[in-house]
Amino acid sequence: MTDAGRFAPNTTVRVRDDWPERRGPCHIRTPHYLRGRIGTVERVLGRFANPEDLAFARPAPKRTLYHVLFPQPPLFEEGRPGDDLLVEIFEHWLEPADAASEQAA
Amino acid sequence: MSAPTRPESVAALDRLLQALKRRGIVNDDELNRQQASTDAASPETGARMVARAWLDPEYRALLLSDGKAAAERMGVSMAGAPPLGVLEDTPTRHHLVVCTLCSCYPRAVLGYPPHWYKSFAYRARAVREPRAVLAEWGTVLPDSVDVRVLDSTADYRWMVLPLRPAGTEGWGEDQLAAIVTRDALVGAALPQVPQGAGGA
Numbered sequence: 001m002t003d004a005g006r007f008a009p010n011t012t013v014r015v016r017d018d019w020p021e022r023r024g025p026c027h028i029r030t031p032h033y034l035r036g037r038i039g040t041v042e043r044v045l046g047r048f049a050n051p052e053d054l055a056f057a058r059p060a061p062k063r064t065l066y067h068v069l070f071p072q073p074p075l076f077e078e079g080r081p082g083d084d085l086l087v088e089i090f091e092h093w094l095e096p097a098d099a100a101s102e103q104a105a
Numbered sequence: 106m107s108a109p110t111r112p113e114s115v116a117a118l119d120r121l122l123q124a125l126k127r128r129g130i131v132n133d134d135e136l137n138r139q140q141a142s143t144d145a146a147s148p149e150t151g152a153r154m155v156a157r158a159w160l161d162p163e164y165r166a167l168l169l170s171d172g173k174a175a176a177e178r179m180g181v182s183m184a185g186a187p188p189l190g191v192l193e194d195t196p197t198r199h200h201l202v203v204c205t206l207c208s209c210y211p212r213a214v215l216g217y218p219p220h221w222y223k224s225f226a227y228r229a230r231a232v233r234e235p236r237a238v239l240a241e242w243g244t245v246l247p248d249s250v251d252v253r254v255l256d257s258t259a260d261y262r263w264m265v266l267p268l269r270p271a272g273t274e275g276w277g278e279d280q281l282a283a284i285v286t287r288d289a290l291v292g293a294a295l296p297q298v299p300q301g302a303g304g305a
Contacts, residue, residue: 029259031205033232046188048260065259072254076233082251085232088259 004044005064006091011041013068014097015089027055030093033075038097039068042086050090064091142182147216150181151264152285154214156278159269168266169193176214186213190261192253194292199250200265201239201292203231204257211262215290222291232256242288244295255292265292272298 007013017036020026029051045065053060065088072083125131154175158165168175172189183189189211192200204210205228210218221227230238235252239245246252255263267289273281288294 029206031232031256031258033205045190045259045261051259065261072235072252078234080236080248080252083235083253084251085254085256087256088261090259 005066007041007044007066007094007096009041009043012038012097013041013066013094014038015068016093016095018093025056027052030089031087034070034087034089037070037075039070039087039089041094042067042069045088048090050092065089066091066094068094143212146181146212146214148214148287148290149282150176150179150216151211151214151287151290152282153278154179154264155266155285155290156281158266159273159281160278165266172211172214172264181213183213187260187262189214190263191266192255192263192292193266194268196268197250198253199239199246199292200253200255201231201235202255202257202263202265203228205229205232206258209257209262210291211264213262214264215287219287239293242293244293264290267292267296270296270298 015030015034015037019035020028043066045067047062048065049060050063051060068087068089070085070087071081072085073079073081075085122131122136126133154168157179158168158175164175164178167178168191172191173183173186175191176183176189192202194200202210204222208218208223210222212218227238232254235254236246239252257263267285269281270284273284284296284298286294286296289296
């Protein structure tokens with residue numbers, strides 16, 4: 001894997017709709033309100049040891065960290081168009097997505 | 106929001122430190138050095154970085170591209186600190202920093218976070234209704250300004266480079282730094298020119 005990561009800037013991505021906290025003890029840096037949501041990769045921030053392993057003192061391989069941009073209004077079904085959220089998300093929480101798919105959902 | 110310190114917590118911390126020292130994992134010198142640098146960290150550092158960026162285009166470029174290097178230019182030791190990202194406000198975009206998961210905060214350049222930054226209310230509301238939160242604190246943003254909320258969830262720490270307010274033409278670095286408050290450095294307020302403040 002290169003420093004560029006799997007997703008280039010401007011790629012549409014979906015945050016995995018996964019809830020590991022339902023399966024047992026874990027430490028996750030992906031906020032609840034973004035699970036399953038569509039965003040756009042703003043930039044690659046670098047590669048950092050996976051906090052999900054660090055928290056349990058396990059060997060922690062480095063993972064690519066992205067800054068992902070989410071329009072604010074769809075997240076809470078309120079807010080003003082043009083407002084958005086910029087959030088650090090690790091690559092293993094992201095999957096390719098089609099921008100139209102959330103509008104259809 | 107934070108609970109008062111409990112004697113049993115203090116005792117547990119003391120036992121942990123004794124165990125770490127006994128095993129040679131930390132020593133008193135390291136602990137004292139860390140305590141000193143933590144106590145020395147203050148929002149005055151961040152304010153000075155902003156003021157210098159307003160005055161010096163070369164420093165501004167450094168601040169936006171490598172916050173750690175810009176902090177070190179101010180004499181702050183950033184060894185071992187997380188990367189520092191700087192969010193540039195524009196006439197059409199305002200940034201607000203929150204950590205919805207815990208209380209990530211650029212402590213090396215801003216010091217301890219204020220109590221409200223760690224409160225459940227701020228962490229829940231900043232992402233959902235940032236304009237309402239700002240308005241309650243006296244900052245009503247016009248419709249021409251978009252709000253970008255930075256949820257600080259991982260390895261970076263984030264501070265805001267606010268817009269330099271009108272009426273500060275000719276001001277020096279000290280005078281400018283004085284109007285960059287702690288809250289302005291995370292976008293919870295805007296730098297204000299005091300009534301009657303004159304230029305140079």
